[in-house]
Amino acid sequence: MTAARALLRAAQERLAVAGVASPGADAAELLAHVLGISRGRLPLLDDVAADRAAAFEVLISRREAREPLQHLTGVAAFRYVELDVGPGVFVPRPETELLAGWAIEEAMGLERPVVVDLCTGSGAIARSIAHEVPHARVHAVELDPAAHAWAERNLADTGVDLRLGDAFDAFEDLRSQVDIVVCNPPYVPLEAWESVVVEARDHDPHLALFSGGDGLDAIRLLERHASRLLRPGGVLGFEHADVQGQSAPAVLASSARWREVRDHDDLAGRPRFTTARLAR
Template sequence: MTARRAVLTAAVDQLSAAGVASPEHDAAELLAHVLGTERGRLVLVDDVDPTALAAYDALVRRRAAREPLQHLTGVAWFRHVELAVGPGVFVPRPETELLAGWAVEQAGGLEEPVVVDLCTGSGAVAKAVAHEVPHARVHAVEVDPAAHAWAERNLAGTGVDLRLGDMATELDELLGSVDVVVCNPPYVPLEAWESVSAEARDHDPHLALFSGQDGLDAWRVLERRAALLLRPEGVLGAEHADVQGASAPGVLSATGRWREVRDHRDLAGRARFVTARLAR
């Protein structure tokens, strides 16, 4: 048997040396996963038996190689819902919870809201909206078959209408009737390849990350499609890179189709997502 504190200290040192951004958190999450408990209950564990220690050491080595934590545990938490994630799907980030919260607020104030989540990936935003606004009719679209399979798993039993297809062409039957369009599109410029974290660059689908030389190709498609899907005065919310605090809103403003174009910051104070209202 090995003392829990010694096990965690060694793992934290290993993850820190590998450049993992949150070594204490990740070391504890992995140990809790191996022991079948919660991170907050690790204080109740005195020692780690050899079998569990071997399994833990293997996971720590994989995390040190920058395999995403969520791929190792198979789970990502997003607002109030749990998501199954793994190879083939973009791991939802905490920053996107703010965008989902905005969508929840917009839909929650309507009697019979119709919400569309484009580029749904794992289904995170769609599932959060369906969970928090149970009277909403939620539709989700994903173009990548591998990611769609994860979304299908996560959205089973939620009532969300999930489609496999291109956001530029899906949901024609909803044209002009949607109240809220929300989207976390790919937005990383191709030239920014080297700046992307190893976890994302090596494990997230590139289709979910990169979007042309300036990172705004998907944004331009989104602008056109949202303008068709939304009813007059309907609203759009979409995420962007922190360096696109001017250029992403500019995609909307330049068309003359939108008003109340506003950029929002995340909890770290970085430009993160845009909201706008379709003009009449």
């Protein structure tokens, strides 16, 4: 048996030295995962059995090497749902919950909203919309076969119309019929390779991360395709990097197709996503 507090303290110190952003929280999450309990029950523990301590050591070593926490637990929390994730799919971030929340609020105000989630990845946004707005008709598309397989798992039994294909020419059958287009596109400039956090750079699919020299290539494609999918007066929302708080909205503002172009901050006060309405 090993003392639980000593085990957690040592793990936290190792993860901190390795550069993990939240060493204490990650150590606690992994120990709770190994023990099959909630993190809230950890303070009640005195000792950890030897076999569980050994399993914890394996996971801490992998996290020390900067393997994503969600790959180790196999799940990622997103708003009110839990998603299966792992190698081959972009791990959804808490910041994207704000974009999903915007789409959900827009959908709630419509009688029978038609929503399209482009670049769905794990299916996080699509599943959240289907969960929180059950009267919505939700469609989603993913280009990468490996990520699409994860989306299939996460969107099973949700009623979401999931397709495999290019986000920027998909859903021609829905042209001018969509109320809301939402997208978390790739937006990292290729030159910013070294600045990307290790967990994302080494483990997330590069197709979901990088988008040309200025990071706006996918957003330019999105602007054109969303204008074809949306009905007049329909709305578009998409995520971008915090340094793109002016350049990303400018892609839409430079076109006569859009009205009410607005950028939104995340909870840390950083520019995070842009919304706009298709001109009538």
